[in-house]
Amino acid sequence: MQTVIPIGKSEHVPTALRPLIVALAEVGAELARTIQRGPLGGALGQEVGTNLGGDGQKALDIMADAAFAARLKLASVRWYASEEQDEVIELDPAGRYALAIDPLDGSSNIDVNVSIGTIFSVFEAKDGADESVLRPATEQIAGGYIIYGPQTMLVVTFGDGTQEYLLDPDSREWLLINPAVRVPDTSREFAINASNYRHWPQPIRAYIDDCIAGEEGPRAQNFNMRWVASLVAETHRILTRGGVFLYPGDAREGYAMGRLRMVYECAPIAFVMEQAGGGATDGHDRIMGKTAETLHARTPFVFGSPEKVARVAAYFDLPEQEVSALFGARGLFRV
Ligand SMILES: O=P(O)(O)OC[C@H]1O[C@](O)(COP(=O)(O)O)[C@@H](O)[C@@H]1O
Ligand SMILES: [Mg+2]
Ligand SMILES: [Mg+2]
Incomplete structure (x- = not known):
């Protein structure tokens, strides 16, 4: 009510x-x-x-x-x-x-x-x-x-x-x-600008490959994709019905740290997410624990339902051979 x-x-x-x-x-x-x-x-x-x-x-x-x-x-x-x-x-x-x-x-x-x-x-x-x-x-x-x-x-x-x-x-x-927004953990949606696939680091490619492989892949379930290209709109959707957002660093010139800015984009969104039960990471570290070095500094940014954010971070911890392997061989993530 x-x-x-x-x-x-x-x-x-x-x-x-x-x-x-x-x-x-x-x-x-x-x-x-x-x-x-x-x-x-x-x-x-x-x-x-x-x-x-x-x-x-x-x-x-x-x-x-x-x-x-x-x-x-x-x-x-x-x-x-x-x-x-x-x-x-x-x-x-x-x-x-x-x-x-x-x-x-x-x-x-x-x-x-x-x-x-x-x-x-x-x-x-x-x-x-x-x-x-x-x-x-x-x-x-x-x-x-x-x-x-x-x-x-x-x-x-x-x-x-x-x-x-x-x-x-x-x-x-x-x-x-x-008065108390909670991020659902049930969504099977991910949000990423897939046109940058060829520029992504291996762990992000592996994560998205496994989502796209759907029922036949290691996750054994189908996923849906969304990309509005408005961070607030993606945030609001994820806050309302769960999912995960990814803007990783990539190999394009100037994109080593992704596109989004730590001070006035990632930090406040991470704060909102965590306070709604969600998570936010740069792939390795919790966004809330980070400090920008300059006002317009960028950071790779992954946020959303906590289980999904933890899973993306886990791909960054996988041994190199496992991340590079075809998903069939990525036994760790069979569910
Ligand atoms: O065009 P891309 O690379 O998909 O980036 C989209 C991202 O850039 C942004 O538009 C950046 O914000 P600004 O519009 O404030 O510069 C985000 O809202 C959005 O998530
Ligand atoms: Mg912006
Ligand atoms: Mg702006």
């Missing part, structure tokens, strides 16, 4: 963080409207520049970044670390928090009417800009995302479970609809 508590009054949001979360939610609601207006709001998907990560910046990326920065300045945010800014910038010198953000995730989907999102991570501010965000992911005090989809939702954790809020299209209020 639905509990209709507005986000500003939710007991799950720590009192001190309420102004910040309400600020994020307000900008998210405005962005949702802009996104819904599509081409009536101008050419949102138009390429307008390039960010430090080498990605093309769309008009909506820049618009979202400016809107969040302007509003968060009034919500005790001292340090603002954004995908769209080269460096961490100071918003309010008296602010208590540091916030890292991917203002608009899944930009390639802006023009095609597919779900996109905003991802955010919050720390207590330190004196220095970089030291406030380049620290272990376990030090996050909040992490979450907003998904602009058929429904607009805000999913967030403060380290005590993961909560889900829905933007009511009539009242424009964010209402609590799930």
